[in-house]
Amino acid sequence: MAFEGLTERLQNAISKLRKKGKITESDVKEVMREIRLALLEADVNFKVVKDFVKTVRTRAVGSEVLESLTPAQQIVSIVNEELIKVMGDEATPLNKSPKIPTIIMMVGLQGAGKTTTAGKLALKLKNEENARPLMIAADVYRPAAVDQLKVVGESIDVPVFEMGTDVDPVEIVRRGLALGREKKNDYIIIDTAGRLQIDEKLMDELKNIKELAQPNEILLTIDAMTGQNAVEVAQGFNDQLDVTGVVLTKLDGDTRGGAALSVRTVTGKPIKFIGEGEKSTDLDVFYPDRMASRILGMGDMLTLIEKAQRDFDQQKAEEMAEKMRANTFDFNDFIDQLEQVQKMGPLEDIMKMIPGMANNPALKNVNVDSKDIERTKAVVYSMTPAERENPDLLNPSRRRRIAAGSGRPIQEVNRMIKQFKQMQDMMQKMSKGNFAGMEGLLGNGMTGKLAKMSMNRMMRKNKKRKLDKLRRRRKK
Known part of the structure; x- marks a missing residue:
């Protein structure tokens, strides 16, 4: 990461x-x-x-x-x-047109993830605003670019307007805009061509598309792994097109991340979204305060909560909370939780969003292989229904049978059962509002205090957002 x-x-x-x-x-x-x-x-x-x-x-x-x-x-x-x-102080929302459609022009160098990001943004708008986006395939130069956008569109059930690769991109955009207005699409996202480097021909084409489309947003897609070069790219596109915002992609890769700390200051243009994964849902609003907390190892609880709300089954979560309160959480529930957590992404990344965990020495080299989770499931599936519901039945002879059945060492089975019981105890305490000793868990001294500071700030901001939302509703 x-x-x-x-x-x-x-x-x-x-x-x-x-x-x-x-x-x-x-x-x-x-x-x-x-x-x-x-x-x-x-x-x-x-x-x-x-x-x-x-x-x-x-x-x-x-x-x-x-x-x-x-x-x-x-x-x-x-x-x-x-x-x-x-x-950039705070998150910057999309510039929206007072009447539909809102037109978004995606620009950037070839290989920055522009086409994929167009699809991610379309899905985000569709899911979060119940919008009806249309994507326009205006990259007629890169091999298979049109086909790639069509595949992306089909996977997220968003229509794509295309005219092949033998038509002038400006004409494709003209007809695509006409169709979007006719169909009353809320958003029209234009996927433009890129180059391996900025050149005059590319910029002239993008200027012509901008003049025709009059976009509400010109989003520059930058590969965070390009490092210092990302800032030069941002300056080049901004000087020619006056971009309105930046999308940083591949922030989940092995990157030094300096672009995020430079682009806003050097160009004056906000980072609006970040891509941290390959799934179509892996596009998040960029929050400077949350990113700063992550950089300093103070966690990012708000993003973690949002990921949980987005990826967790609400009914299952409520059932699980009730089981925690009643202290009936068993191995069947444990498997359900593992599968829900897997949807949120790599476990090591999730844990680093918890205040104090990012700089915990015990987690420094944690790398949870998806196969480890499958092995854990194998151990649980080797238990009888009665053993899954009542872990207290797991005496030494039963554990040996489970180890043989799952093909795992007895030491691994014992360790997993011990960790499960510890988790049970912690869940029981937390469900009753008992957070005594949590500061020590998050780190003694300053780390624990920083964690509490981060949590308090998060709760204050969350409360303010809810109040602001309530005021807006009352005004309507």
């Missing part, structure tokens, strides 16, 4: 302050030097790094910080606030 290296470097730099009761300007200077190196290694633009470090250092050496009882915690808070500012 993106930012792993940056997160580790920042955590190491800040951890040196935790051991000190008092912090001097010299300590701050040393930490800022390490933060500077961490950002540069993450491929953040040099000018952005320079300004960021200068601002944080100025705030960190203030008397109210150096003389406070928790100087290290306050410095982390300052770094967090400045990271949020660099990435």
Whole structure:
């Protein structure tokens, strides 16, 4: 996942302050030097790094910080606030037309994931707004680009307008727009051509499409794995087309992630969406505050909650909550939970969204293979119905039979049963509102406090959003 290296470097730099009761300007200077190196290694633009470090250092050496009882915690808070500012303060919504259709023009270099992102965005609008989007296949140059968009459209049940590859792209867009208006589609998403690099011919074509379509949004798709080059690409497209927003793709890859910390500052254009997976649902709104929390290892509970709401079966979740309260959670429920969690993505990524878990040493090299989950299922399926419903029946002889039946070592079976019982106990406590000792679980001292800070901020923002939504409804 993106930012792993940056997160580790920042955590190491800040951890040196935790051991000190008092912090001097010299300590701050040393930490800022390490933060500077961490950002540069993450491929953040040099000018952005320079300004960021200068601002944080100025705030960190203030008397109210150096003389406070928790100087290290306050410095982390300052770094967090400045990271949020660099990435844009808050999420930026789509520019929507006051009357349908809203026209979205997708632009970017070849290979950035533009066509896939067009499909993801169409599905997101369809699912979240009950919209009726139409996609236009205007990339007539890349081999199979039209066919790719048609396949994407079929997989998400969104219509695609295409005229093959022998027609001028501007004419394709003209007719596609006419069809979208006739069919009263809420959104029209234009998938334009890309190149391996910016050239005059490409830009002239995109300018002609822009002039014809008058799009409400020009979304630049950037591959986060291109690092520093992503900023140059963003500048080039913005100078020619005046883009309205950026979509960062492949943030789940082995990338240093510096583009996310540079694009907004260098171009002045907001990052509106991020792609963190290959599934058609793997497109999320970009929240600077959540990303900053993840970079600093403080988790991202809001995104985790949203993923759970999107991917979990609501009725099953309610049934599970009731079983937790009644302390009747068994191995059958455990299997159901495993399958639901699998829908949310890699378990190691999910755990890092929990405050305090991202920098937990025990999870540092966690890599949960999907085969491990299948092996766990095999162990459970080797139990009798009675054993699944009542784990207390699992005596040594039964465990040996289960190990033989599942083809797993007896030690693995014992470990899994022990972990299940621990999870049962924790669920029972949490279902009764007993969070005693959770701060210690999330990390003693500063890490636990940061986790609580993150959770409190999340709850305040969630409450504010609900109040704002209620006020808007009343006005209507």
